[in-house]
Amino acid sequence: MEKFKRKVFYLGGFDPRGVRFYHQLYREQAARHAALTGQPLAVSARRTGPASSAIWTVDNPKNGVETDYEYFRWEDLVGKVWIRNPLTLALRSIATYAGHARFMQFGRMRRLRHGPVITILYPPVLALLIPLLLALVPALVLSLLVPFWAAALVGIAISALLSGRLLNKLVVPWLLRFLYYHHCLAADGPGDALDARIDQFAERIAQELDGDWDEVQFVTHSAGTILGMRLMRRLLALRGGRLPDHFVMLGLGQVVPVIGLRRDAAWYHDDLRALADKSFRYVDISSPPDGAAYYNVNPFHLVADHHAARVDMLSPRFHLFYDPENYHGGWSNKYEAHFDYLRVGDRLSPLDFISLTAGRRTVDDAVAAFRTIP
Template identity: 30%
Template sequence: MAGADDSVGRRRVFYIPGYDPFHPRRYRELYRREGAEQARISGYSLRLSPGQRPERYGWTVAFEGDGGASAAEVEVLVWSDLVAASMGRSIASTYWQLLRTVWVYVASGAILRLLRLRKGPAIAALYPIGVLIGQAGLAAAAGLAMLALVRAGGAALWPGAPAAALAALGLGLGAGAGLALLRWFRRHDNRVFAWYLMHDFAFTASAGGAVPKPLRPRLRAFADRIAEALGEDWDEVLVVGHSSGAHLAVTVLADLIRRGEVRARRPALGFLSLGQVVPMVSFLPGGEELRHDLAFLSQREELTWIDVTAPGDGCAYALCDPVAVSGVAPAAKRWPLVVSAAFTQTLSPERRRALRWRFFRLHFQYLCAFDRPGDYDYFRITAGPITLAARYRGRVPSQSRIERAVTRFGTAG
């Protein structure tokens, strides 16, 4: 039973997205659409209205159900501009990123360890490499075909032309054909996501696992924003990190606690990590800061950390304890509580069939409605009348979680 300290009348939610170049309004629309569906299925009321802070991107939510009423102010902590800037590269620089990223993961041995942990995300990492190499091969074939065409037909169209001139013309047209094909592939990447994923993994590996330099000031700003809320009259401050946003949240929260920004009682501090890909960073040599933050956060009494993944999500390190597998679990480890969203149980067979090959949509399922909901409900957690700690009090971790240390780096010290 929830006590007085477990109830929430007013909640502040900070959402940290993953590597996403799109405007954060997509998260408001996703919340609006999927929240209405979940409310219909689960029998509660959820009403959205515009945010109260024009200078920040967010919305407010009114919840009625579960024996109470509550309100939440949701804010997206935006770094999509940094993502868009990192993706705005030439074709040549993208292929250079490919080579450099492959070198970082292969030379460090990280890719072999990641494959030992969960094959799905590692395959997702190899996928854009294979696709981009294949596209380069097709572009080269198109260029060679154009060169052969010019050589074959050039003499007839240009009698007495020097062989060198025909060769130069053929090479120029061939290079143009190959480049045009690569540009076509990039322009239509919204269907295959190979270029997008390549930029994602390249950004992660750009500093060898450390926080990329352009992102550091933004994370400090995120910490300041959350610290401001922790000093206000809220019942709970909830930080949600999705995908690569999960390891960014780890760094932000560790910084907040070290700064002494978290009060002993109210507001309660909750951390919900969803579909995390922490090992993609913590397994790299430069991920020492993240490994230290993981070990630090895992021992803290100032927060409640729930980690939710699902084996049906091939883009996440499902049920992998991010602290333990990174080799930094201390003796006094408290967090995270690793639980499964259990797609095979919480989504009907019909719904699973509809989503079967929509890998990115499945990676976002944590933010969506379940037609056979279990104890994980994103909208109850972010807008409902009890704290994250109360909701999962007494919950045992998933029995199929992975806790063995796989990385060769670091200890909890």
Template identity: 30%
Template sequence: MSGYKIDVGKRSRQSDHVYRWDVHYGGEEESVETEYLYCEWDDIVRQFWVKRPIRLAWVTLTASWRALRSGVFAKTFQWSWPAGVTATMPAIAILILLIFGIGLGVAGYLLIGILGLLGGLAIGVALLWLAYQLEQKFNLTWVGRILSFHEREEQSRTHVLDRRRDAFGDLLKARIADGGVDEIMVVGHSYGAALAIAVMSRALDDLPDDAPTLSLLTVGQTVMWLAWLPEAGAMRDEIAAVAESDSVDWVDISAPPDGACFALVDPYTAIGDRNTERHNPKLLNAKFHEIMPEEEFAKPSRNWMRLHFQYIMAGARTGDYDYFAITAGPQTLADRFAHRPTVRDFTRLRRGRMKAVR
């Protein structure tokens, strides 16, 4: 459909937590060889990922309370109200169900005594179970889980995620030193955007004069949910280091219909910097309406989780955003989007004084 062919080679393990495979891009005029390195960290998430329903409800409520108390949710609504709804909806739903269930129990007790109390509580438990089944389908509590994961990992004595960031940073520095390539691109999706920024920041010191073009692509990023946490000073420093660097081309791509990301919000601006002369990051709209099937993009049938993963999926129609051409094609990231200006004047999803910030 797009006029090129991609051949994907066999996957192999390069080292602990790093897989590699080769990709050959064949277009009408050019062919490109790309080495893909997949840096895994899901094993860390699994150590802190809650599965039991009661524990999940507790973790969601406590993590949401800490985010509310620290101002993360307030800032989220200021910068992107859809992201605010996504972040707060799980805790609100759990609280409503709990209050409704307890209310049924109290009402039943007042009407017919103990049997009414037990019946009301039974209905409340059934509603909670129904909510859990809906959560399994719609993943309503993933934000609470992620906030809880981040806090628990930051508070742990092992700091295993920090060590993994350092290892990936060393891998990037070694690949830069090896040379022999035109471009090295680091890609991060959703929460992974925070790790991609962290890895890139670790490689910016003492770059060789003949270093290849360095590119950073963040898509569907949720960086601010983490960067606004009081204990996330290191992350804020990493965002600043990459945003202020002239050695890397950072493009951040998002879609306003995606309520699970901070659409067209500059992470560095959101944590406090107001220097609009920076070229990093370039903010671009993915324009999913151009590449998704109309029936899947239509609002009545829209699957928000499907939308959030469209960034790393093939499109059904040709468009400016093409993940595979971006990551395997002949143009560098900066060259591919050189014709599009950064979008810093999109404030439709903001509230209050943040509408005036660029």
């Protein structure tokens, strides 16, 4: 069997955990995939890549597939803006929602998808209500037995002890950090450091497009789907506006409207407009129950009525591939649901991450196989 050689470039989201976490996650999911198929996958140790990246190889000997996986690193830039102090986070969240109130097209967002509107609006509500209720309810009950000032102190202590854990379980602090960062990104642009990193990444992809690859994937996930559009503009400029047929861009859990619907993000609107008349392959895989993702929202339609890219908009239909007890549904699982794009379920899907990046099918073949599932 002739070996199928694939190059994968991965650009992840706003996450300080970085390459160690994602390399381990890939190894775990490759093991799950192997257990389901009976076909071993060998995932190498990671090594330093040439452009703020890390590289590992994935060998699928049974199917004759070899994948060179390059992880684009920007967790160092995330770490520099990751807010750890709760008071600082609270104050900056005020600026975030003032900016959203002024510039976000909430009406248009609601017409596109209801879920992300709720995801944007519930963090400040819960951040206020949960500590208040955890303090007030015990205080009112105890005030029947002890002086109110003593009951109030106990209520405050209980709230301080429990509210942080509950808010973390509901992903409130992470969402507030995410929203503040993207509020600043919309208003001020990427800045020199991030723009330089995006240039590096675009140059790396451009260098490999003429390599000995049967398929080249540029995979973006979560906030990486936002930066991925800017990177694609740079890549197309480097390649004279044309990309080879074996190149495909994947968007997983796409969140482009977080910036694309901000009226002050003129720099980003320019990026999307520049891409709208360019021909390339784009596959968007976003789940309707994922409250952060914009399922079936074509990012190019945010700025243009028509586009030249060949686009598929798909739901991964996770419920078909997970047993009910393992399916990430419900409010407390919203964060985990946003990472199911990178996992393997209890049954194989043509669109699970390991099948896409280490399997024999091309992305086009995987999409065609997925569409045959009832």
